Amino acid sequence: xxxxxYENEIGHKEVLTALNSLAADCPALFMTTIGSSIMGRPIPAxxxxxxxxxxxxxxxxxxxxxxxxGILLRFLEELCSLYxxxxxxxxxxxxxxxxxxxxYMIPMLNPDGAELSVKGADKKDVLYERLIKMNNSExxxxxxxxxxxxxxxxxxxxxxxxxxxxxxxxxxDFPCPSRYSGEYPESEPETAxxxxxxxxxxxxxxxxxxxxxxxxxxxxxxxxxxxxSVRAAQTLALNSGYTYTKPDSxxxxxxxxxxxxxDKYSLPAxxxxxxxxxxxxxxSELIPIYISIRKMLFIxxxx
Numbered sequence: 506x507x508x509x510x511y512e513n514e515i516g517h518k519e520v521l522t523a524l525n526s527l528a529a530d531c532p533a534l535f536m537t538t539i540g541s542s543i544m545g546r547p548i549p550a551x552x553x554x555x556x557x558x559x560x561x562x563x564x565x566x567x568x569x570x571x572x573x574x575g576i577l578l579r580f581l582e583e584l585c586s587l588y589x590x591x592x593x594x595x596x597x598x599x600x601x602x603x604x605x606x607x608x609y610m611i612p613m614l615n616p617d618g619a620e621l622s623v624k625g626a627d628k629k630d631v632l633y634e635r636l637i638k639m640n641n642s643e644x645x646x647x648x649x650x651x652x653x654x655x656x657x658x659x660x661x662x663x664x665x666x667x668x669x670x671x672x673x674x675x676x677x678d679f680p681c682p683s684r685y686s687g688e689y690p691e692s693e694p695e696t697a698x699x700x701x702x703x704x705x706x707x708x709x710x711x712x713x714x715x716x717x718x719x720x721x722x723x724x725x726x727x728x729x730x731x732x733x734s735v736r737a738a739q740t741l742a743l744n745s746g747y748t749y750t751k752p753d754s755x756x757x758x759x760x761x762x763x764x765x766x767x768d769k770y771s772l773p774a775x776x777x778x779x780x781x782x783x784x785x786x787x788x789s790e791l792i793p794i795y796i797s798i799r800k801m802l803f804i805x806x807x808x
Contacts, residue, residue, distance in 0.1 A: 506582055511791050515575040516623040517546050517616035523578050524549055524612070531585035533603070539611065540698025543652040544632070546616040548698055553584055556605035558710040560806065563611045563699065563762060566658040566716065567649040567683075568618025569785040572794070573715040576779060577612045579795045580802050584608065595803050602806050609706070614695055617652035621645040622785055639680050646785055647682065651695055654680025655687040658716075661700070661765035662690035663726065668759035686760055703766065711737065712774040713805065714762045717786050719778035720747045726767040734773035737808050741775065745801035 506526055510519070528536045528551070538547040562580070564573035587599040602608075613619055625645045626636045632652055637643065639654045650656050656677075659668055668686055672678035677685045691697040703709065722745070724730065724738040742749035752764075766774040780786050780794045 506578075511575055511579060512788055514623045514785075514788050515571055515578070516620050517613060520574050520578065520613045520616075521547075521549060523582075524551060527551075527578075527582060527585050531588055533588045534581075534585055539702045540694055542615070542617045542695055543693070544617045544620075544630075546620070548611065548614060548616060548695060550609060550611045550702065551581065552607060552609050553581070553588065554603040554605075554607045556603065556607050558605060559607045559609060559706060559708070561609045561611070561703070561706075561709045561712045562715065563614055563713065564715045565613040565615050565619055566714065566762065567656070567784075568615055568620075568622035568645075568651075569647050569649055570715075570717045571613070571619040571622055572717060572786050572788070572791050573779060574613040574619065575788075575791045576795050576798075577610055577715060579792070580799075581610055581612070595800055597803060597807055606806055608806070609709075611699060611702075614699055615651055615657055618648055618650055618657075621648045621652070640682055645682075649683035649784075650681065650685065651693055653687075653693065654682070654685055655693050656684050657693060657696050658714075658762065659684060659686035659760035660690060660693050660696040661760050661762055663761065663764035663768040664759035665690045671759075690760075699762070700765070708770065708772055709766075710773075711805065711808075712763070712766050712772070714774070714776045716776060716778050717784055718780045718782055720745075720781055721750045721778045722747050723750055723752055723763065723776040723778070724773065725751050726764040729767050729771065731767060731771050731773045734767075734775070737773055738775055740808050741777075741801050741805060744804045745798045747777070747798070747801070
């Protein structure tokens with residue numbers, strides 16, 4: 506990968522370029538698409554490893570959190586460089602990782618939102634006027650939702666009706682830049698795509714959803730704590746310096762991917778809030794964030 510790649514904001518085109526480059530250099534990396542966004546952009550997914558235990562890493566539910574795509578791409582780049590190597594990392598044998606684990610990654614679930622945050626709305630876009638009306642501004646840098654104004658991380662079938670009852674009070678009961686949950690669970694092609702992908706490949710040993718910011722790791726949902734998830738979350742926190750936190754009853758704890766996976770399948774899932782500051786975090790933070798959680802990411806493969 507170009508040494509300057511991680512110094513710039515990463516949109517959908519950059520994700521596709523990076524994945525194609527890695528797949529060309531690493532024959533063990535399998536690349537596919539799980540569906541398309543509202544605007545027809547493909548949502549790529551990759552797989553590396555041949556083991557029985559499956560792991561899933563998902564980035565960029567929210568447009569302004571596109572830095573998480575870069576973090577996962579850097580992790581994937583290191584995994585590709587280790588394939589076929591006998592060089593241990595944090596005491597872990599790469600051969601053990603790839604022979605015992607099957608690692609799946611969806612670096613950018615919300616390509617339309619990321620493109621809006623990075624590049625703004627295109628005047629040639631058929632949705633331009635609607636987007637401007639929803640955003641009430643030409644500045645889309647803080648845009649979180651997909652192109653239909655639905656917050657993907659509130660669009661899963663976990664506490665959906667409870668959150669729906671709060672939307673008017675929160676001032677987000679209509680398509681807007683953030684927090685609107687949509688008409689019904691999985692109403693959005695992006696959310697439906699990842700849910701169907703998960704259903705086909707069940708079970709995943711662990712599922713990780715990457716967001717920004719706060720340097721926190723969340724596990725559990727609505728009193729449910731699948732077996733092994735507390736120990737795993739504590740191990741992840743110990744190896745990152747992040748804080749292990751249980752979700753509270755705030756509006757942020759409804760309708761997320763982690764919540765849905767725990768609620769429907771009683772299996773461990775985690776939300777990782779990367780970095781600190783105000784979204785969108787600048788590109789200059791990407792490598793420092795990656796370095797700070799690098800050990801945690803590799804430990805996540807073997808816990």
